[in-house]
Amino acid sequence: MKLVGLFTALAAALLCTESAAISILMGNDDGFGSAQLREFYRLLKADGHEVLVVAPVDNQSGQGGRSVFTASRNLTTASEFNLVPAGSPSLGRDPTDPDIWYYNGTPAACTFVALDFVLPRYYGNRTIDLYVGGPNYGTNLGGFLYTLSGTMGGTYAAIGRDIPGIAFSGGNSEQRSYTWINATTASGSPDPATIHAELSFKLVKQLIDGTPTGQRLLPLGYGINVNTPFITSFTNDSCVDPPFVQTRFTGGSFTDIAVYNETTGLFKYGNFIAEGVNRCINGDCSLPGELPVVDDSCSGSVSVFTIDYDAPLGPEQGGVRAALSPLVHFESRDRMSVKARNGLSKEDLEASRPLRHE
Numbered sequence: 001m002k003l004v005g006l007f008t009a010l011a012a013a014l015l016c017t018e019s020a021a022i023s024i025l026m027g028n029d030d031g032f033g034s035a036q037l038r039e040f041y042r043l044l045k046a047d048g049h050e051v052l053v054v055a056p057v058d059n060q061s062g063q064g065g066r067s068v069f070t071a072s073r074n075l076t077t078a079s080e081f082n083l084v085p086a087g088s089p090s091l092g093r094d095p096t097d098p099d100i101w102y103y104n105g106t107p108a109a110c111t112f113v114a115l116d117f118v119l120p121r122y123y124g125n126r127t128i129d130l131y132v133g134g135p136n137y138g139t140n141l142g143g144f145l146y147t148l149s150g151t152m153g154g155t156y157a158a159i160g161r162d163i164p165g166i167a168f169s170g171g172n173s174e175q176r177s178y179t180w181i182n183a184t185t186a187s188g189s190p191d192p193a194t195i196h197a198e199l200s201f202k203l204v205k206q207l208i209d210g211t212p213t214g215q216r217l218l219p220l221g222y223g224i225n226v227n228t229p230f231i232t233s234f235t236n237d238s239c240v241d242p243p244f245v246q247t248r249f250t251g252g253s254f255t256d257i258a259v260y261n262e263t264t265g266l267f268k269y270g271n272f273i274a275e276g277v278n279r280c281i282n283g284d285c286s287l288p289g290e291l292p293v294v295d296d297s298c299s300g301s302v303s304v305f306t307i308d309y310d311a312p313l314g315p316e317q318g319g320v321r322a323a324l325s326p327l328v329h330f331e332s333r334d335r336m337s338v339k340a341r342n343g344l345s346k347e348d349l350e351a352s353r354p355l356r357h358e
């Protein structure tokens, strides 16, 4: 009997290490009330992870990596979906869940407020193992969206601060509150918001299970961009359980064109497939691009990226450098002493501000 008890305990312990609980920071650009974000949060918490949300107080779609902090101590208008009234502090907790925070700033600003204020002051400076953004309402496919999407911006802000990050985006673009998640659908499958969250959860779980315990979930400076296709559960079951496919950023993806309206004298954007935004320069060129996989078949795309924008070594970079010399000198890294910002005093930081590129 004792032996069986020990065996059960061992098995339980093994199971525990298998689904290791991690510490997760969540954000998005649709705001802290988003149905997709809340469904994802619910699933991660139910799996035993420590989860903190710091997300914009309202829709910050399209802000990319801009870091904009409010100049007002209090909210001048009510939050999205009226979850928090006007006059509330610009940074605060959701009235129904103390681990869900809103902030009146861009997604990247929310990441920084989480890391530099909320975590140290309210969570004992807890270490974060993984940042997850989204799932966003609407896909973010290709390199042009990498710098445009606030969900991606909040994610690469975290990656830049040493944290493994994954941006999730889904093909259903109706921005809904978590208070509106349909219990039943025509297909019998869950609400699309729930399905996008389940798919995102499955990917996080696979990454945790596929990574040796104690090892970083992604190498330093690496991130993942995940897109899930339009989920049809509201009408039928033609796309309710998409498989994931390994992809790359470039290939069939859009940039913008400016579309002029002669009557109004105004421009709006149009989607345009250009060669520049779709050239394979880095990574595995044999992989399919994100957009054809997600828009043309019921599949999810998974691209691995880094935050290093440097061009690869080779004749092309060499040619550009040769054209610029001798105006632009070659200096080895060792000869140029770069002060680590870490070591800078407050005065130094103040003095170095003009160097910052906005």
Ligand SMILES: *[C@@H]1O[C@H](CO)[C@@H](O)[C@H](O)[C@H]1NC(C)=O
Residues within 6 Å of the ligand: 059, 060, 061, 062, 175
């Ligand atoms: C959120 O902001 C984006 C970009 O400004 C806009 O296209 C979208 O319609 C907004 N969504 C809502 C629900 O207001």
Ligand SMILES: *[C@@H]1O[C@H](CO)[C@@H](O)[C@H](O)[C@H]1NC(C)=O
Residues within 6 Å of the ligand: 073, 074, 086, 087, 088, 089
């Ligand atoms: C603004 O926020 C502060 C601190 O949260 C609060 O004490 C004050 O009452 C608020 N002011 C207004 C005008 O709502």
Ligand SMILES: *[C@@H]1O[C@H](CO)[C@@H](O)[C@H](O)[C@H]1NC(C)=O
Residues within 6 Å of the ligand: 120, 125, 127
């Ligand atoms: C929080 O932890 C980080 C390292 O993980 C450290 O650099 C920072 O100084 C700590 N902040 C506080 C307020 O303890």
Ligand SMILES: *[C@@H]1O[C@H](CO)[C@@H](O)[C@H](O)[C@H]1NC(C)=O
Residues within 6 Å of the ligand: 231, 232, 233, 234, 235, 236, 237, 238
């Ligand atoms: C299923 O629903 C989607 C819209 O959600 C529609 O575009 C598609 O044509 C439908 N497919 C079938 C087989 O009815």
Ligand SMILES: *[C@@H]1O[C@H](CO)[C@@H](O)[C@H](O)[C@H]1NC(C)=O
Residues within 6 Å of the ligand: 180, 182, 184, 185, 186, 234
């Ligand atoms: C979802 O629920 C809302 C109200 O809760 C209802 O108005 C809407 O028609 C439902 N949509 C679907 C597709 O079931």
Ligand SMILES: *[C@@H]1O[C@H](CO)[C@@H](O)[C@H](O)[C@H]1NC(C)=O
Residues within 6 Å of the ligand: 261, 262, 263, 264
């Ligand atoms: C230009 O704008 C007017 C007014 O909004 C609209 O009626 C018209 O359809 C637009 N034209 C085009 C070509 O989109």
